[in-house]
Amino acid sequence: xxxxxxxxxxxxxxxxxxxxxxxxxxxxxxxxxxxxxxxxxxxxxxxxxxxxxxxxxxxxxxxxxxxxxxxxxxxxxxxxxxxxxxxxxxxxxxxxxxxxxxxxxxxxxxxxxxxxxxxxxxxxxxxxxxxxxxxxxxxxxxxxxxxxxxxxxxxxxxxxxxxxxxxxxxxxxxxxxxxxxxxxxxxxxxxxxxxxxxxxxxxxxxxxxxxxxxxxxxxxxxxxxxxxxxxxxxxxxxxxxxxxxxxxxxxxxxxxxxxxxxxxxxxxxxxxxxxxxxxxxxxxxxxxxxxxxxxxxxxxxxxxxxxxxxxxxxxxxxxxxxxxxxxxxxxxxxxxxxxxxxxxxxxxxxxxxxxxxxxxxxxxxxxxxxxxxxxxxxxxxxxxxxxxxxxxxxxxxxxxxxxxxxxxxxxxxxxxxxxxxxxxxxxxxxxxxxxxxxxxxxxxxxxxxxxxxxxxxxxxxxxxxxxxxxxxxxxxxxxxxxxxxxxxxxxxxxxxxxxxxxxxxxxxxxxxxxxxxxxxxxxxxxxxxxxxxxxxxxxxxxxxxxxxxxxxxxxxxxxxxxxxxxxxxxxxxxxxxxxxxxxxxxxxxxxxxxxxxxxxxxxxxxxxxxxxxxxxxxxxxxxxxxxxxxxxxxxxxxxxxxxxxxxxxxxxxxxxxxxxxxxxxxxxxxxxxxxxxxxxxxxxxxxxxxxxxxxxxxxxxxxxxxxxxxxxxxxxxxxxxxxxxxxxxxxxxxxxxxxxxxxxxxxxxxxxxxxxxxxxxxxxxxxxxxxxxxxxxxxxxxxxxxxxxxxxxxxxxxxxxxxxxxxxxxxxxxxxxxxxxxxx
Numbered sequence: 088x089x090x091x092x093x094x095x096x097x098x099x100x101x102x103x104x105x106x107x108x109x110x111x112x113x114x115x116x117x118x119x120x121x122x123x124x125x126x127x128x129x130x131x132x133x134x135x136x137x138x139x140x141x142x143x144x145x146x147x148x149x150x151x152x153x154x155x156x157x158x159x160x161x162x163x164x165x166x167x168x169x170x171x172x173x174x175x176x177x178x179x180x181x182x183x184x185x186x187x188x189x190x191x192x193x194x195x196x197x198x199x200x201x202x203x204x205x206x207x208x209x210x211x212x213x214x215x216x217x218x219x220x221x222x223x224x225x226x227x228x229x230x231x232x233x234x235x236x237x238x239x240x241x242x243x244x245x246x247x248x249x250x251x252x253x254x255x256x257x258x259x260x261x262x263x264x265x266x267x268x269x270x271x272x273x274x275x276x277x278x279x280x281x282x283x284x285x286x287x288x289x290x291x292x293x294x295x296x297x298x299x300x301x302x303x304x305x306x307x308x309x310x311x312x313x314x315x316x317x318x319x320x321x322x323x324x325x326x327x328x329x330x331x332x333x334x335x336x337x338x339x340x341x342x343x344x345x346x347x348x349x350x351x352x353x354x355x356x357x358x359x360x361x362x363x364x365x366x367x368x369x370x371x372x373x374x375x376x377x378x379x380x381x382x383x384x385x386x387x388x389x390x391x392x393x394x395x396x397x398x399x400x401x402x403x404x405x406x407x408x409x410x411x412x413x414x415x416x417x418x419x420x421x422x423x424x425x426x427x428x429x430x431x432x433x434x435x436x437x438x439x440x441x442x443x444x445x446x447x448x449x450x451x452x453x454x455x456x457x458x459x460x461x462x463x464x465x466x467x468x469x470x471x472x473x474x475x476x477x478x479x480x481x482x483x484x485x486x487x488x489x490x491x492x493x494x495x496x497x498x499x500x501x502x503x504x505x506x507x508x509x510x511x512x513x514x515x516x517x518x519x520x521x522x523x524x525x526x527x528x529x530x531x532x533x534x535x536x537x538x539x540x541x542x543x544x545x546x547x548x549x550x551x552x553x554x555x556x557x558x559x560x561x562x563x564x565x566x567x568x569x570x571x572x573x574x575x576x577x578x579x580x581x582x583x584x585x586x587x588x589x590x591x592x593x594x595x596x597x598x599x600x601x602x603x604x605x606x607x608x609x610x611x612x613x614x615x616x617x618x619x620x621x622x623x624x625x626x627x628x629x630x631x632x633x634x635x636x637x638x639x640x641x642x643x644x645x646x647x648x649x650x651x652x653x654x655x656x657x658x659x660x661x662x663x664x665x666x667x668x669x670x671x672x673x674x675x676x677x678x679x680x681x682x683x684x685x686x687x688x689x690x691x692x693x694x695x696x697x698x699x700x701x702x703x704x705x706x707x708x709x710x711x712x713x714x715x716x717x718x719x720x721x722x723x724x725x726x727x728x729x730x731x732x733x734x735x736x737x738x739x740x741x742x743x744x745x746x747x748x749x750x751x752x753x754x755x756x757x758x759x760x761x762x763x764x765x766x767x768x769x770x771x772x773x774x775x776x777x778x779x780x781x782x783x784x785x786x787x788x789x790x791x792x793x794x795x796x797x798x799x800x801x802x803x804x805x806x807x808x809x810x811x812x813x814x815x816x817x818x819x820x821x822x823x824x825x826x827x828x829x830x831x832x833x834x835x836x837x838x839x840x841x842x843x844x845x846x847x848x849x850x851x852x853x854x855x856x857x858x859x860x861x862x863x864x865x866x867x868x869x870x871x872x873x874x875x876x877x878x879x880x881x882x883x884x885x886x887x888x889x890x891x892x893x894x895x896x897x898x899x900x901x902x903x904x905x906x907x908x909x910x911x
């Protein structure tokens with residue numbers, strides 16, 4: 088077998104430039120929701136007002152995959168979803184309704200399942216000389232010329248003794264796994280046969296320290312792909328590029344670019360090959376970090392927007408009070424979640440020395456190889472290089488550095504190097520830190536060895552950040568769970584209105600067609616759950632009283648006693664955000680929470696006694712007799728949760744950028760961490776929205792009688808999305824963004840801005856921290872200064888405003904307003 092042809096690489100899309108989406112709608116495809124189901128939902132989704140469907144990965148994935156990120160064949164559209172014929176039928180139906188398709192692509196990794204992954208099968212059969220060997224990031228030398236495959240449930244001797252590994256002609260079998268037999272070795276006795284292969288079947292626990300292929304984070308079932316090789320890029324992108332050229336799809340979402348050896352070069356190659364189609368990257372930016380300006384993309388997938396929206400509805404004083412109460416209630420020390428920075432640092436040390444030990448060791452080997460071209464490295468011991476790299480990695484304030492020079496110096500600062508030197512007891516040995524830092528920032532020469540060192544440092548850094556922050560510290564530091572979200576900053580969860588406006592101004596100027604999100608397939612809690620939790624920052628004393636009451640009530644039975652107070656805090660807070668929690672869903676989410684935190688149980692060393700105690704507590708606590716107290720407490724917060732839910736939704740849909748609406752979130756959508764947030768969504772046959780004709784606002788028809796927040800959110804979403812589609816110039820690249828001034832006693836609680844273009848102007852106004860506002864006496868004579876003109880209320884027809892308007896009148900019917908200027 089030979090790799091796929093390379094002719095399509097670099098071939099521009101023939102359809103020419105297309106306008107960017109006005110809004111996208113994310114659909115999670117799987118065997119229970121294939122292309123045909125998506126096709127049936129098109130009329131409803133088109134009626135919402137979106138311009139594009141946003142599909143999860145569509146290429147051939149592991150059988151039964153619930154997400155599609157475990158690609159096994161880049162040349163085929165996934166058969167379980169309906170194959171290419173089904174995708175083309177979906178595209179045709181979408182076009183009939185005025186919609187295009189945006190598709191999620193996965194350049195960083197494939198499923199490490201040789202039974203289904205033909206390229207990997209050939210590498211395992213033929214070894215490093217296989218034409219597919221350049222596809223995968225394998226350190227053959229470190230493995231003694233073999234690929235370590237950590238698939239065995241026990242040590243190889245045990246599995247052989249039990250007859251679980253067996254030869255079947257030119258195939259080795261182990262349970263459902265299949266592996267190729269190297270040519271000329273099939274006749275050997277089984278133990279010798281295993282030793283004669285280009286791979287080594289091993290106990291799964293050896294992956295932590297012995298693995299010699301790069302993987303996705305710490306998931307050994309996903310093997311990294313070397314798309315930096317032009318031939319590999321061509322082979323793995325041929326089908327997607329062909330579908331782009333043929334107009335079946337129109338845009339791309341690039342999964343995890345941080346894992347690539349050279350994201351900038353990859354994105355440039357993709358941009359040229361795709362003909363400049365709208366492309367966004369799943370790049371998580373740290374607070375204050377900027378997307379590299381040279382990247383030829385529209386922007387990120389939107390977690391930076393999520394952080395700014397959520398922060399706007401978080402009260403800083405209340406968040407500090409919650410933290411104080413959390414420390415008293417949970418009685419946690421600094422290692423276990425009482426201080427954010429310490430929690431993160433401790434988590435990073437744990438990950439870099441345990442879960443990523445193999446990756447760190449490979450990075451050390453790369454540094455040692457640099458001694459051949461950097462004489463100053465020759466007397467630095469491997470252990471010193473390892474310590475220096477580790478200490479710099481755990482202090483990196485971003486997911487990964489890019490390139491060399493100023494950008495890298497900005498993150499690999501002397502401030503980070505100084506405490507790193509303290510890890511050495513001998514001052515002369517501490518010089519290793521300075522030397523390694525100089526090499527990483529681009530000083531000390533060039534060459535393939537140094538390029539590899541910098542790339543592997545960056546790749547390891549991104550894996551470390553994701554595992555230490557999102558998958559460990561976010562579950563250990565839990566005073567405010569709504570802030571422990573992808574892209575979030577739990578240590579500084581609040582965003583003032585001025586910072587929100589500054590962010591929007593910057594996005595409109597630099598990345599006007601970037602994506603924005605509130606909920607995704609990766610968020611740990613949906614936006615509406617986070618909205619309910621964020622309200623607690625406005626009433627920490629109420630939360631404290633509630634927590635004491637339910638703790639006492641639940642503790643009357645053995646089952647209702649929490650396994651530990653830190654987890655109890657997280658369980659009760661999740662229950663409040665969920666409203667009326669479902670016992671099974673909450674149990675599974677909190678079990679994942681505890682395993683990710685790794686304090687009392689974990690994925691690799693589960694504690695059955697602890698986990699059973701946790702399950703019993705969730706059942707007897709928030710889902711038992713105290714459930715009534717949860718319902719009563721959340722009912723007292725309902726008006727303020729409503730303000731947060733509607734406010735966040737309207738900001739998301741009208742701020743600069745292209746909103747990506749996650750499936751089901753046009754209505755109230757309460758979901759927890761995956762797989763809960765990827766549950767199937769029911770799409771109605773008829774859309775109960777209402778037409779929006781901003782050119783003739785007097786003809787607006789009111790929505791159906793409001794049944795509650797569900798209908799309110801649907802009406803708001805429909806109105807905003809249709810405005811975006813009908814007036815793209817008001818929201819697009821040439822639009823203007825103008826923060827609006829509010830004066831009076833409630834001014835701090837109103838966030839408003841205007842968007843304008845050649846076809847007109849609209850105003851968004853939302854209420855923030857509504858409970859605090861109510862306690863302070865309400866709006867009273869607070870006024871909003873509208874831009875010139877007369878404005879009609881899209882959400883409540885028949886109301887008009889102009890000039891300096893009383894905010895209490897603007898928010899008379901709901902805590903948000905979407906105003907459209909009448910034509911002059």
